[in-house]
Structure formats: C-alpha cells, structure tokens
Amino acid sequence: MTTLITGGSKCGKSSFAEKMLDSFSGRKIYIATMQPYGTDAFEAIERHRKMRKGKGFETIEKYTDIHELNLNDECVVLLECLGNLCANEMFSGDEISIPTDKIVNGLKSLANSVSQLVIVTNQVCCDGISYPDGTEKYISVLGEINRRIAKYADNVIECVYGVPVLMKGELPC
Amino acid sequence: MVMITGGAFQGKTAYALQDLGIKCDDIADGKECVPAALGKARCISRYHELVRRLGDDSISFTEELCRSNPDAVIIIDEIGCGIVPIEKSERIWRENVGRCGCIIAANSEKVIRIVCGIPTVIKGENE
Numbered sequence: 439m440t441t442l443i444t445g446g447s448k449c450g451k452s453s454f455a456e457k458m459l460d461s462f463s464g465r466k467i468y469i470a471t472m473q474p475y476g477t478d479a480f481e482a483i484e485r486h487r488k489m490r491k492g493k494g495f496e497t498i499e500k501y502t503d504i505h506e507l508n509l510n511d512e513c514v515v516l517l518e519c520l521g522n523l524c525a526n527e528m529f530s531g532d533e534i535s536i537p538t539d540k541i542v543n544g545l546k547s548l549a550n551s552v553s554q555l556v557i558v559t560n561q562v563c564c565d566g567i568s569y570p571d572g573t574e575k576y577i578s579v580l581g582e583i584n585r586r587i588a589k590y591a592d593n594v595i596e597c598v599y600g601v602p603v604l605m606k607g608e609l610p611c
Numbered sequence: 612m613v614m615i616t617g618g619a620f621q622g623k624t625a626y627a628l629q630d631l632g633i634k635c636d637d638i639a640d641g642k643e644c645v646p647a648a649l650g651k652a653r654c655i656s657r658y659h660e661l662v663r664r665l666g667d668d669s670i671s672f673t674e675e676l677c678r679s680n681p682d683a684v685i686i687i688d689e690i691g692c693g694i695v696p697i698e699k700s701e702r703i704w705r706e707n708v709g710r711c712g713c714i715i716a717a718n719s720e721k722v723i724r725i726v727c728g729i730p731t732v733i734k735g736e737n738e
Contacts, residue, residue, distance in 0.1 A: 446689060446693075447706060447709050561691075561692040562695075563692065563693075566693075567694070598724055599689075599716040600712070600716045603733050
C-alpha cells in the first residue's frame with residue numbers, strides 16, 4: 439500500500455505519517471532526504487530525530503537516487519520528504535536537471551518492493567509569488583511528481599494544521 | 612474551541628458572524644489586540660498575525676490560551692503552502708504559525724476550512 443501525505447509547512451505531516459506506522463511491529467525504515475547543510479536544516483533534522491526516537495525506525499539517509507535502494511517486503515518505509523528529494527536531484531549538478539521520471543519510477547519500484555510506503559511531500563505552489571526561473575521550474579516539477587504519485591497511490595491525505603483531510607482512498611488511522 | 616482556517620479573503624470572518632453567532636464586538640484582531648486580554652475573548656481573528664507579534668513565545672502563549680479560553684473561536688489563515696522564504700524571520704514566523712495552528716486544531720472540537728466562502732468541517736461533527 440502506498441500513501442501520499444501532503445500539506446504546507448509544519449502542518450503535522452510527519453506526525454501523521456509516523457502515527458500510521460505505529461502499530462507495525464516489523465522493520466520500519468525512515469528515508470531521510472534532507473541534506474544537513476545550514477542551521478535550519480540541522481535544526482529540522484534534530485527535531486525530526488527527536489520525534490522519531492523510541493518509535494523503532496532505522497534511518498537511511500538518501501538525498502538522491504531513490505531507485506538505488508534495495509529493500510524487501512518485510513519492511514515498511516516512511517520517506518521524508520519529496521520536496522527535498524526533488525530539490526536535491528534538480529540542483530546538485532552544475533546545471534538544473536529535470537528528475538520527474540527518475541523520481542516517479544524510483545518511488546514506484548520502492549513501493550512495489552516494500553510492504554507499505556508512506557511518502558511525505560509538500561504543497562509549495564500556493565503563495566502566488568513569482569520566483570526566478572529555477573524556483574518556478576522546481577514548483578512545476580514537484581507539482582507534476584505529486585500528481586503522478588497521487589495517481590499511483592492508494593491513499594492521498596492532506597494535513598491542515600494537523601487535521602488529516604482525505605483526498606483519495608481511505609484514512610489509514 | 613472552534614477553529615476556522617483557509618486562505619486569505621475566503622470568508623472566514625463572515626462565517627463566524629453568520630454561522631457561529633459571533634458579533635463584531637466579540638472579535639479581537641490578532642494584529643492589534645492586547646494579548647494579555649485574550650483569555651476572555653469570544654473570538655480571535657488573524658491569529659497568524661498574533662503569532663508574528665509574539666515570535667517564539669507564540670507556542671507557549673497558544674498552549675496557555677487553549678487552557679484558559681477553551682470556548683474561543685480562532686480564525687487563522689493557512690499560510691504554509693508556498694516556497695520556503697529566504698528571509699529567516701519569515702521562515703520562523705511561518706513555522707510558528709504551523710505549530711500554533713496544530714495546537715489550536717488539536718484542542719478544537721471543530722475545525723472548519725473555508726474555500727471561496729464554502730465551509731467544510733474537517734474535524735468534528737458536521738451539523
């Protein structure tokens with residue numbers, strides 16, 4: 439089963455995603471896509487680590503190339519978050535690359551190999567501000583990835599200030 | 612507690628006035644009100660602006676408000692669905708609004724989201 443969780447900044451997406459996997463007694467894997475550069479990232483990573491502590495997650499840091507992961511159906515996976523993964527893929531090289539197919543295919547193959555996949559993404563498209571080209575491209579690429587994963591996923595949930603709003607499928611908890 | 616959220620200018624205050632029996636005089640504006648008096652406020656609007664004024668104290672203030680004024684109606688914009696702001700103070704504000712919003716929603720028996728003037732109850736009973 440694949441669940442996509444979207445929403446704005448600090449709206450309880452992670453808490454909800456972790457809650458979904460609380461009852462699972464097998465191997466729980468957390469795929470962290472945020473690179474620990476800068477104090478903001480460091481603080482966010484620390485905060486999320488504290489939140490996960492004691493919940494039995496193994497952490498795999500994977501900033502790009504999700505398709506390289508080799509996991510089996512004995513585990514459930516929480517990937518956080520698509521916004522960072524997409525930015526890492528787009529802006530790591532000298533030129534901007536367009537990772538839409540790479541990320542969508544990587545996530546689908548991950549979803550097929552594990553017992554349950556929960557993907558946390560971001561809504562970055564609703565501030566109405568015009569940005570420089572690179573950022574505009576990022577908004578459109580992440581938008582397309584979100585649409586394609588939502589189409590593939592069994593459940594799609596939007597978090598609004600911690601309240602889960604069902605968009606597709608059913609509320610898993 | 613009742614929480615009304617949604618984007619800017621979607622009809623949140625109008626909903627409070629028309630559907631929740633709130634009077635104009637009952638509303639304390641988060642942008643201008645005296646925070647210490649909010650323990651007795653019937654309704655607080657623009658809570659996201661109050662968060663801006665309170666800074667990092669907004670989290671503990673919100674927790675205390677939920678205890679001291681559990682019947683309040685809180686109106687707060689959804690502001691988190693954009694690109695992470697470059698300005699650090701804007702980033703901190705946005706994150707604090709998210710956290711305060713989660714605290715208010717968790718303490719609310721009812722959360723209503725308004726889009727184009729149309730309310731959807733996203734938590735609690737839909738009467």
